[in-house]
Amino acid sequence: MKTLKIAMFLALAGVAAQAYSDETSTNAASQIPVQSYSYGMKLDIQKIITVTDTGDECAPVPKQMTYEDSKGQRHILQYQVMGTGCSNG
Numbered sequence: 001m002k003t004l005k006i007a008m009f010l011a012l013a014g015v016a017a018q019a020y021s022d023e024t025s026t027n028a029a030s031q032i033p034v035q036s037y038s039y040g041m042k043l044d045i046q047k048i049i050t051v052t053d054t055g056d057e058c059a060p061v062p063k064q065m066t067y068e069d070s071k072g073q074r075h076i077l078q079y080q081v082m083g084t085g086c087s088n089g
Contacts, residue, residue, distance in 0.1 A: 034064065037079035044069040057083035 047068045055061035060080045068074055 032066070032074055032076050034076045034078050037077055043077070044071075046070045046072075049074065054081055055083045056085045058086035059083055 045067045049066040049068065051066075052064045054063060059082075061083045062078055063081045065077045065079070066074060067077065
């Protein structure tokens with residue numbers, strides 16, 4: 001019985017820690033200012049963290065990339081791409 005209680009406590013603690021970790025990373029990402037890309041901009045991209053999905057439209061749509069630079073700082077870059085909703089004929 002004691003072993004079951006300990007196992008249950010550890011499982012709940014693990015879930016709570018994961019939820020707290022996800023919330024912390026979401027809050028940190030929301031504090032990073034979004035930078036709009038302009039042609040010729042010099043970018044220092046060391047590691048790509050996430051890239052948003054491309055919209056299902058036949059028009060230019062915004063896309064965001066979260067990345068780390070060579071100093072380990074996170075950045076969010078917004079740029080335009082052509083949507084994936086166009087048919088070829």
